[in-house]
Structures are given as structure tokens and as C-alpha cells.
Amino acid sequence: MSTPFPSALNSSAEQSGNKPNAEEVIDLRQYIKVINKYKWRIVLLAFTVAALAAVVALNITPQYRATATLLIEADQAKAVSFEEIYGLDSNRKEYYLTQFEILKSRNIAQAVVQKLNLKNHQDFLSEPSFVDDIKALKDSIPFIPKKEVVQLSADEQAAFELQELVNAFSERLTISPVRKTQLVNITYESSDPKMAALVANTVGEVYIEQNMNAKMGLTQKAAGWLTTRLSDLRVRLDASEGKLQAYRERENLVDVEGVLGLVSQELEQTSGQLVVTRNEMNKLQSIVRVIDEYGRDDIDRLESITEITSHPVIQNVKQTLIAVEQKVSELGQEYGPKHPMMIAANAELATVKQNLTEQVKRLVTGVEKELNSSKRNVTALEAELVRIRAQYQQLTAKEFEYRKLSREVDTNRKIYDTFFSRSKETEVTSDFNAAVARFTDRAFTPNIPAKPNKPLIVMLAFVAAIGLGIVMAFLVEALNDTFKSAMDIENKLSMRMLGLLPLVSLAKNSLFDVHHFYQEQGRSFAESVRTLRTSFVLTQLDKQAQVLAVTSSVPGEGKSTVATNLAFALGQLDKTILVDADMRKPSIGKRFGIEPYHPGLSNFIAGTATLEECIYHDETSGISVMPCGFLPPNPLELLASARFNQVLEQLKANFDRVLFDTAPLQAVSDSLVIARQVDTVIYVVKSDDTRIGVVKACLGRLVASNARIGGVVLNQVDTKKMDKHDYYHGYYSEYSYGDVQEASSKEITSSNVKPLKSA
Incomplete structure (x- = not known):
């Protein structure tokens, strides 16, 4: 009795009232499994990124930071108190904020740049970059439209360069007030430690000097203004006194x-x-x-x-x-x-x-x-x-x-x-002005660079790469809708898992040996095939399973390899024949080295050759092989003819097991015709390659054609990528059948299966 396709299972479950759980439980083991699967790739990515970060960090020019501390005076010393002239209230919070902004101003920065002649310092000498090379290459191409360049005079160009220099200088300068104090830190960053300390101190000096000059100029301006106003006020006073005296005399006023x-x-x-x-x-x-x-x-x-x-x-x-x-x-x-x-x-x-x-x-x-x-x-x-x-x-x-x-x-x-x-x-x-600020700590030449923190950069790059690798692993795993384990077969297809065959590593440009099953290096692979045989026999104890077909969804999934090796395993117990029923792209004859002109299934169906003429006996395995024969122009009509039923009866009469290697289901419909006439169908799925939707669609076609599906074989499984909990119970990488195991298997199978009619 074949297992129904998932859609049939779902519909029957709904009719019986069994509803699936609405909530999905988060299984942390699945996440750990994904991380464990890609762990070496994640580690490799992390070490690669860390190495690149280390190279980049080593090539970064170290930057030094020097800090000077200024005290902004609130109550400045004055010879005589006349704050009203300046209009400043140094007890207000806005006063300090204003002074901090003055320290950040472009005026201070420009004065420092010009005083220290930073134009020729290495921090401000731009080196040719890759972007500049691209721009130069773009300008050299004649057909690319050029951006109109505004011609500047010498003075305008000098002013523009000075502003650019001031912008670069301001990016390296940091003014940071100390909270709840009158102190402010002036920090400058440079590749030259001496220059860092010099600039930090010069900024404070220029600020103090400019403030004193501004006050001096303001005082002188106030003195001139007061003198001018004083003469006007004297005239107004004399005029008002004259008016008063004239009024007294005119009105004869005494008291x-x-x-x-x-x-x-x-x-x-x-x-x-x-x-x-x-x-x-x-x-x-x-x-x-x-x-x-x-x-x-x-x-x-x-x-x-x-x-x-x-x-x-x-x-x-x-x-x-x-x-x-x-x-x-x-x-x-x-x-x-x-x-x-x-x-x-x-x-x-x-x-x-x-x-x-x-x-x-x-x-x-x-x-x-x-x-x-x-x-x-x-x-x-x-x-x-x-x-x-x-x-x-x-x-x-x-x-x-x-x-x-x-x-x-x-x-x-x-x-x-x-x-x-x-x-x-x-x-x-007018010649006395107290400084608006004073140094509490002058900047000194730093010995240790402030950045880059190379170990931290490498560590952060390593951690970030691990996080990125984990995210990419989950993304790849989420986008990968293929079969990777036996659990995927059972959960996503609701089909019986017959077995899995491991991926065999081959040398470059070498082909898979058809008799790898019997070689010493193929003992692990042979054991997996025997496990598949045992699973198939045990699941078909109460069913007629003399004739079986092996098919897959698309070419390249290894169905012919599975059919061949399963025939080898069944041939150790029963008289078995392997029939190449893929009349589109046959491969069995080529695998066994049979001549292309050797008659086969197509000749036997057409009646142009007898059964004995179409059979090839493999000496190594002892099984019989029937190649495809000549390629017919109408294979589907040939397989659907009444003659094919007669051929099938003759094969059943002469062999205990008849194994058909059929064409992929998604390519042609030949397999559907054969699947309706055989006892059971074994479906081959390539691990980590075949899409789930494709397999479901093909299995749906089999179910729709009333084919009996015996189970699914997961082929070419990379056991190195599998977690130990993912190993199917029939595959053991460290053991293989010995003579005693083989005899025991034969003994068990013979005692449970009725002997079929032999030729």
C-alpha cells in the first residue's frame, strides 16, 4: 500500500477533523543546527575579514591627540567697573555658551592656520587617490560631457583654498566644555604629536589674544564715542539752563x-x-x-x-x-x-x-x-x-x-x-584689560596614538564578520528550499524514507565506477545500498513487489546510479534484471560497457529480438542487464502499447526482481506509463539540489496516475555537512557489511519472503 501524496493526506486529515497546530513552536535546535552546519564557513569568513581589517589597520596613519584646558573667567579683574559699556553679563549661562562657540568659530581656526602656516603640513597635503584617477580618466574621454568649470582669480582661488584648509582644520579640532564648570577642553588631532600639542595651545592663545584685542578696540571706540557725546550733552545742558533763567526773569519769579x-x-x-x-x-x-x-x-x-x-x-x-x-x-x-x-x-x-x-x-x-x-x-x-x-x-x-x-x-x-x-x-x-580666559593645563606632546585602536578594530571586524556569517547562513538556509536530511523528506513530503546514499568523492575529471559497490573504497557506499535494500524488502513484505521502477524529478539526480546499485544489492538475494527504460537519454548500456548496437528493451517490445538476445550478463555482479536498444522515435507510444505488457509478463516469469530505470518525470511522461504497470515506484531525490516544489509536483503526477510509491531515496548526501542527529538510521559511516552480516541478511530475507518463480 503506497503512501498518499501530501495533498491527499491533508484533505483526509481535514475530513477526519484532525487540524494541524495553528502555532509553530520555535525550536532552538534548528538554529543551532544551521550554525553548526556553516560553522567552518563562518569562522573562515571571520578570520578573513579580521585579516583584512588587520591589514587596513596597519596601513592607517596613527593619529595623536593633545588637549589644553582653559578657564573662562566669570569675574574679570578691572581697574574700574564699567561693564555697561561692553553690554556683557558674565554671570549668565549664555555668556559661557557664547565663549564656547567663539572657540569653535572659523575666525579662530583661520587665525591659527595662518599663524602656524599649516598649508604645507602633511595632514593637509592631499595625496592622489583612486577617485582622483577615475575623475582624470573620465575627463580624458572625449565623448563624456564635461562639467563646466568656473574660472577663479588668484585671490578667489587663494580664499577658496584657505576655506577648504579651515574646514579640514575644524574637523580635527574638538571643543568640549567640562560640565558644571568654567573649564573647556581644546583637543586637536594630528599625525604629528608635536603639532597636535602646538595647535591645541595656539588655539587657546589666539582666543585670548583676539578677545583682548576686541576689548581694547571696544574700549577705544567707547572712549571716542563718549567724548563726542559729552560735547553734545554740554551744549544741551547749557541750553536748558539758559531757558530756565530766561523764564525766571520774564515772569519775575523768585520763590x-x-x-x-x-x-x-x-x-x-x-x-x-x-x-x-x-x-x-x-x-x-x-x-x-x-x-x-x-x-x-x-x-x-x-x-x-x-x-x-x-x-x-x-x-x-x-x-x-x-x-x-x-x-x-x-x-x-x-x-x-x-x-x-x-x-x-x-x-x-x-x-x-x-x-x-x-x-x-x-x-x-x-x-x-x-x-x-x-x-x-x-x-x-x-x-x-x-x-x-x-x-x-x-x-x-x-x-x-x-x-x-x-x-x-x-x-x-x-x-x-x-x-x-x-x-x-x-x-x-583704556590701556588695561584682563584676559577673558587663562590656561589651567597646557597641552603636552602625546607619546601614544589615540587612534586607530588596531586590536579593537580587528576584534570588532571579527565579531561583526561572525554576526554577518550567521545572518548569511540563516539567509542561505531560508532561501534553500531543497532536501537536506531524512527529516525534510518525511516532514515536507509526508513520504516514507527508504534510505540515503552518501556522496562519493571522485578525483577530478573521473567517472563514477559502475562496480564501486564491490570495491574496497566503496564499502561504506555499499552498506548504504544494502540498507536501502533491506528497508525496501521489509516495507514490501505483505505486498507484491516483484517489478519496481526507479525515477526522479529532473536529470542528474543519480536515479540510474541508485537503480544500478539497488539491482546489485537485490541480485545478492534474488535473480534480478536491470532494464534501461529511459528511451530518451539511456545510460545503463554505456555504464556497463555494452555495445551501442546491442538489442534491448525497444527491440524486445518491437519484437525484433528475443529475450535472450536483449539480455547482457554482468560477470562482476551476476545480474542481468537489458539496455535500451535502439532509440525509437515514439517511445511513449511504444511503452503504452499492449506489447509492453507482454514483455513485462515475460520478465516477471524469468526473474525474481525486475528493476526499471525510467526517464525523469518533469522532462517526459514515459515514467508515468511505466509507473501504472509496475508493482511499486522508488523515487530518487538529490540532496541539497532538487527543489521541494518540483518534487511535490512530480509526486502529484504519480499519485494522479494511480502509481504505488514505495518510498523516497535521498541521494548524494554530503555526510560531512550533516549533524550527527541528522544521520539516517540506515547509514553508518564507520561500519560495513562483512560476510557474517551478509549471510545473516540473506537468512532473514529468505525466511520472510516467499521465493519467486525463477527462470
Whole structure:
């Protein structure tokens, strides 16, 4: 019973409900296996790259680094403090960042380049390179378009070269501030250790010198500017003082503030008097309105007015009236009305009443007069207040103008005094400037190059090459969709693995000996073939396997070699015939040295030769060989004819084992015709060569033609590349069959297989 093709297996598994696992488990052993497979290539690549890196590192010019350390002064020593002129605040963080950038500037770099004349130093002399040679060759070819070159004058060319030199110099210079300090490191890299130290120190010196020169120039410029401004300010001050004095004389001003104070006090007093007088007038007007309402003759009602009643004169008269009325009342109790004392008392009472009436009238008249007087006083005070207010406003306007002119004079005087003071300070300190920085450590000549670190380069190249080799190994392994082990056959094809045959090393331009199976150097190979035979026999114990066909996917997989050696192994147990059924490119006859004109299978099918005439007996192996015979123009029709079935029956009647070497499946369909008529098919796959997709397609064609597939043989396996866990159980590189093993194998096979009819 043949093993079904994977598609059939998958469909049957789905129908039965057995689903494959959705998740794939990462097997680290597979990765280790890949690395182990390519380990020597990876190591060779690593050592090769490391050797090349060592050669390159040895040819690299060593570079030396020298470092000088500067201290950027925050509080610089000054003869007199006048930082405002410079506009710098050295306590700010931006100040230090600015100084660091100045150290990196092209101005400093250009000054150092020119001072040390680095144009002719070896670090900046460009040597001809391969790229320059390519450019020169390109320019020499006439038909290649040339880039238009801009012609520069001598000065422009010199400036361009200087800028290029400054760029190269800046690439070698490193300015690195020390964090949280006022220190900055100046590092220069050169192939000359003395030059490295000299440049690092010169950069600091040029920076200090340029800063001092800049300050000196700024001081001198500030002094000139102050002198010019001072004369202008003197003129402005004199003009403002003249305006103030002229205003005083024009307005006759002596003490503006004193006069304004007196007028202000007078205005305040007059306003108070006006308020009091108005209150009195209002009060008198109220009394007059009441008098007019009561009537001037109604003395009794007038007496009821509070202002009149409370008057002292009225109160005295009333007291007198009360006393007289009491006296009249007392006398009236003692005397009669005509008594002289009563008459005198009544006359006195009449006189007092008459006096009260006159006093009330007089008081009313006095109130009116007093009201008129209050009105005149109010009018006079209002006029005075208007006059005082006008005077106050005039004085205020004069004071405003006076203060304005005074402020202008004071401002001009302060500005003049400030500029005069700064001018004198600048004049005194113009020849003194403290350095913006100082060296804490000067650069010294280094003894050991900073780069290249040759051991590190070689080590990194070695490690990188190993990593690259591993990646390439995984990439090659991922892209290689061929069969490399028995596990690949079983997992990727779901087919029975019958055995594997090792790759036989041959000398250059030599051919594989057809009888290598019987030679001493072929004992390992012969053992693999016998293992294949044993595996095939044991798997076909309960099946009819007298006639078998050997085929492959494409030419060159070694199917003819497998068929020949399997025939040798089966010939040791049974009567076997090897038939060359590849009528396209036959090779069996040539392998055994049979003459090309010897009749074979095609002659036997056509009936132009008998069985005995078509058979060649190999003396070494003892098997019978039927070559292809003449090459027919229509091999497919010949194999599909009824005559081929008769030939097959005759071969089965005369031999225990009939082995057909057929054409590759992908090339022609001859093998499919034969596969349908034989008992089983052995499929040969070349290790690490045949594509998986090709094998699946060919096996699918066999399954579609109802052929019985006995198993797969993995041929030409390079056992040196295989991991020990990949060795198929039937291959042992250190052992081979001896006589006892051979007899034992025959004994086992004879006891399990029924003897077939022999010729």
C-alpha cells in the first residue's frame, strides 16, 4: 500500500477533523543546527575579514591627540567697573555658551592656520587617490560631457583654498566644555604629536589674544564715542539752563513754591469764610420768610419764632413782664383797681408790654438788616474767591513750566555727569584689560596614538564578520528550499524514507565506477545500498513487489546510479534484471560497457529480438542487464502499447526482481506509463539540489496516475555537512557489511519472503 501524496493526506486529515497546530513552536535546535552546519564557513569568513581589517589597520596613519584646558573667567579683574559699556553679563549661562562657540568659530581656526602656516603640513597635503584617477580618466574621454568649470582669480582661488584648509582644520579640532564648570577642553588631532600639542595651545592663545584685542578696540571706540557725546550733552545742558533763567526773569519769579503756598492758603481761608457766611445768610432768609408769613403786626406769633424768642433782649423783657404781672397780681389781692399802687402797677405793666412790642419790631427790623448785610458779604466773598482762583491758576501754570524747565536741566545735568564720569574712567583704563580666559593645563606632546585602536578594530571586524556569517547562513538556509536530511523528506513530503546514499568523492575529471559497490573504497557506499535494500524488502513484505521502477524529478539526480546499485544489492538475494527504460537519454548500456548496437528493451517490445538476445550478463555482479536498444522515435507510444505488457509478463516469469530505470518525470511522461504497470515506484531525490516544489509536483503526477510509491531515496548526501542527529538510521559511516552480516541478511530475507518463480 503506497503512501498518499501530501495533498491527499491533508484533505483526509481535514475530513477526519484532525487540524494541524495553528502555532509553530520555535525550536532552538534548528538554529543551532544551521550554525553548526556553516560553522567552518563562518569562522573562515571571520578570520578573513579580521585579516583584512588587520591589514587596513596597519596601513592607517596613527593619529595623536593633545588637549589644553582653559578657564573662562566669570569675574574679570578691572581697574574700574564699567561693564555697561561692553553690554556683557558674565554671570549668565549664555555668556559661557557664547565663549564656547567663539572657540569653535572659523575666525579662530583661520587665525591659527595662518599663524602656524599649516598649508604645507602633511595632514593637509592631499595625496592622489583612486577617485582622483577615475575623475582624470573620465575627463580624458572625449565623448563624456564635461562639467563646466568656473574660472577663479588668484585671490578667489587663494580664499577658496584657505576655506577648504579651515574646514579640514575644524574637523580635527574638538571643543568640549567640562560640565558644571568654567573649564573647556581644546583637543586637536594630528599625525604629528608635536603639532597636535602646538595647535591645541595656539588655539587657546589666539582666543585670548583676539578677545583682548576686541576689548581694547571696544574700549577705544567707547572712549571716542563718549567724548563726542559729552560735547553734545554740554551744549544741551547749557541750553536748558539758559531757558530756565530766561523764564525766571520774564515772569519775575523768585520763590514760586512760597508764593503758590500763600495763595493756596488764602484760597482755603476765603472758601471757608464764604461757606460760613452763606450758612448765616440762609438761616436769616429762613427767619425772614417766617416773619413775612406771620405778619409784622402779629406780635404774639412773632414771639413764637425761636430765633426771636431766644434773643437775649426779648428774654430780659419777658422776665421783666413776668415780674410786673406777678406784682400786679399780688397788689390786686390787697388793693382795689383804683388804688394808686394798682394804678402805678398797671401803668408799669402797660409800659413793659409796649417795650416788648417795640423790641420785637426792632428785632424783626434788625434781622432784615442783618440779611441784607449777609448777602453783601457773600457777594463780596464770591468775587474775592474768583480773583484768588484766577491768581492760583496763573501761579500753577507758571510753576508747571518752571518745573518742566527745571527737570530738563536736572536730567541733562545727570546725563552729562554720568557720561563725564564714564569718559574719565575709560580714559584712565583704556590701556588695561584682563584676559577673558587663562590656561589651567597646557597641552603636552602625546607619546601614544589615540587612534586607530588596531586590536579593537580587528576584534570588532571579527565579531561583526561572525554576526554577518550567521545572518548569511540563516539567509542561505531560508532561501534553500531543497532536501537536506531524512527529516525534510518525511516532514515536507509526508513520504516514507527508504534510505540515503552518501556522496562519493571522485578525483577530478573521473567517472563514477559502475562496480564501486564491490570495491574496497566503496564499502561504506555499499552498506548504504544494502540498507536501502533491506528497508525496501521489509516495507514490501505483505505486498507484491516483484517489478519496481526507479525515477526522479529532473536529470542528474543519480536515479540510474541508485537503480544500478539497488539491482546489485537485490541480485545478492534474488535473480534480478536491470532494464534501461529511459528511451530518451539511456545510460545503463554505456555504464556497463555494452555495445551501442546491442538489442534491448525497444527491440524486445518491437519484437525484433528475443529475450535472450536483449539480455547482457554482468560477470562482476551476476545480474542481468537489458539496455535500451535502439532509440525509437515514439517511445511513449511504444511503452503504452499492449506489447509492453507482454514483455513485462515475460520478465516477471524469468526473474525474481525486475528493476526499471525510467526517464525523469518533469522532462517526459514515459515514467508515468511505466509507473501504472509496475508493482511499486522508488523515487530518487538529490540532496541539497532538487527543489521541494518540483518534487511535490512530480509526486502529484504519480499519485494522479494511480502509481504505488514505495518510498523516497535521498541521494548524494554530503555526510560531512550533516549533524550527527541528522544521520539516517540506515547509514553508518564507520561500519560495513562483512560476510557474517551478509549471510545473516540473506537468512532473514529468505525466511520472510516467499521465493519467486525463477527462470
